[in-house]
Amino acid sequence: MVDDPPPYFQAHIFVCTNRRPDGHKRGSCAAKGSEALRDYMKARAKELGIPGIRVNSAGCLDRCEFGPTLVIYPEGIWYRPQTREDVDEILATHLQGGGRVERLMLTDKDRV
């Protein structure tokens, strides 16, 4: 087997932008403002000049109850940012600093 290609993106971020009808019992990330947070994250990542990063929209990531949710690959770390300041902290601490924003991370216990 040949070697795997090098990573195409150094940090590939998927922000759930699934929207369910108002009043759905699981809620949805878009109903909790995920689209605006995605737009902000994408713009700020560009402004900061973080290399090799891509911020994508994704369909339902199936952790709706904890949304708005996003996941950062390849490390597979999940976050639930609520505000622009939360996004700023993820960009600075995780994506620029290589650390973790523990207060915003989903853990193994965050499942339904």
Add this chain to the structure above:
Amino acid sequence: MVDDPPPYFQAHIFVCTNRRPDGHKRGSCAAKGSEALRDYMKARAKELGIPGIRVNSAGCLDRCEFGPTLVIYPEGIWYRPQTREDVDEILATHLQGGGRVERLMLTDKDRV
């Protein structure tokens, strides 16, 4: 720093379903049939009972010229399936077998 949580999904697949207007010079994955391939992959993964797998839609993954494209994380391997048979091969060889479908992989040279 605490340990990272275990992976929430063992295989997290993102299929680009971005659609551009007909005639756009970059083309788009949806215009090349990616939505039907996503639906098929999702259904077949369930039928096969592959554990810990999730097949998601994603916005533009920015490799449109090689689409339909998908990426499998955490390993970060990209494929360009054209047919249901291609999807079957990715499911069997990569996701069940832990191998690679080299003829369908995007490489580091597949960039614009």
